[in-house]
Amino acid sequence: MLKCQNLTKIYKSGENETKALDDVSFEIEKGEFVAIMGPSGSGKSTLMHILGALDNPTQGKYFLDGNNVSELSENQLAEIRKKQIGFVFQAFNLLPRTTVLRNVTLPLIYEETPREERRKMAEIALNAVKLDPERWNHLSNQISGGQMQRVAIARALVNNPSLILADEPTGNLDIKTGDFILETFKRLNKEYGHTIVLITHEEEVADWADRKIVIRDGKIIEDVTKNMKFKTGSK
């Protein structure tokens, strides 16, 4: 479903060239829950930007659902993000002073989804992240951090993207709330079959995923899939 071939990304600033990604290749199947792990500066953010169709690689190819995303224009990338990718950020990035429902339906306004359908889609997404319906009409700044992140996940889910990209989703949360969020991802993966890519620098967070890709200095140094037994154990 997702295929990276020899991805290389070079940043130029004046005379200096920095190789953020160096010949990275891997594939992710539909329904996988993958953690991309690495310390800061390892190139994992760059990789996420390419996977999230926010950026193009300098070299190499990236296929999403069979489409070559790596050679698209800015507008075409926006189209891919709109239809196929859902982002979850460390800082939640909810619109302030806006209701939970409005936040969740935000991606739908760019798809010009009819208004009647939006509410239904938002309800499905909010139920999937188990947010108490009482909170749905609260303003985004009136709810707790954990709730905010669940709203953000619901927003990422709302239009049924092929891929959910979560960038350090627990970075701003305490361990207990963070675990609850990770559990939510796990559940979305197992119960709803969503493909989830989790970007993190923490081993404990990465452990929630079924597969771990470790990246360092722009190269993949480890790519392990947990065995079935272990997977069941961690559940």
Next chain:
Amino acid sequence: MLLSDTIFETFNAITANKARSGLTVLGIVIGIASVIAMLAIGTGAQKDIADKIKGIGSNLLMVMPGEQKSFGYAVRGGGGSAQTLTMDDVEAIQEDVDLVEEVAPSSSGKKQIVSSLSNTNTTVNGVTNNYADVKNIEMSEGIFISEKNNKGISKVVVLGQDVAINLFGEEAEVIGQKIRIEGINFSIIGVTESKGGSGMTNEDDAVYIPLSTYQQYLQGDDYLSLINLKVVDQDSMTKAQSQVEELLLARHKIDNSEDADFNIMNQADIVEMASSATQTFTILLGAVAGISLVVGGIGIMNMMLTNVTERTREIGLRKSIGAKKKDINQQFLFESIILTFIGGAAGILLGIGVALGVAKFGGISTEISMFSIVLAVGVSALIGIVFGYYPARRAANLNPIEALRYE
């Protein structure tokens, strides 16, 4: 993006920071309101003057003596100083030019007038009986100078409204009283109705005596300082003017009309002359108001730029969930247009209010023109687009990755 969504987002953004949006809008409100109010005052003044001049008589042509030309000297007297127009000219016009309905010759000069109570300096007009008809003079009391007065070289006088008040005070019984002009006694036989007006066009500040009396006692010769002609209708003005000109040129034995020893002016010339001054005044007022409008526009741009910076992360988020450049551009542009639109609407109301207030309490006549409103609306829409364009483009061009990272 659906229009209803754009409107919702805009409304949300504007109400998110009410104080700042309000202050920004205020800049536009003041700009638009001052443009409308200032233009209303200017146009009002212009219309005022035009109205007053029209009040003098609408089918009126005025023949005035030309400049005094002294041969051999490079000295030129002022317009109207020459002694070229006579009663013979008047009779000739009356007989030969059919388009002229009535001819009212006059001679006039500034004189000191003394009553038993007071004295004043005003214009004394020596006129014939049809002067009142030609110049649309109405009587408030008594009668106007008659043909009999002229034949008899009577020492009678009709006072203008202002002169009557200056000499005898308000509400005084003036008919039958006497005044003195250059030591000669005149009996008052009437007072004219007030026509309004100011400066050189003020007809209330004048007195009327028989032309024959004026020429004999005050002037000492029989030249005329003005011949007023009433033309049959307004459409014949140009034709009548050229016929009169031709006749007078022939009578004065002048071949080239450029050497004419008289000037003919019509109503339109006078209105134009007087309104050119107020036009300058209107333009000046409008320009000052326009500057405040531009300042208001810069306020909008400033706010929108702050807005873009403040909402960088939001823009990054919107882009990450699929908003295209066009969507972001549209959203921010719409915001500034709505801001100026609100400001424009409020400004129009305020401007009309100020114009009406000035008219009511300031005693200045104002005229709110459709043109100024259309201009204000157009300018505010333009400001919204022009000053909103740059911030919107900045927002649309933000790199989503950097925007999301923005602290």
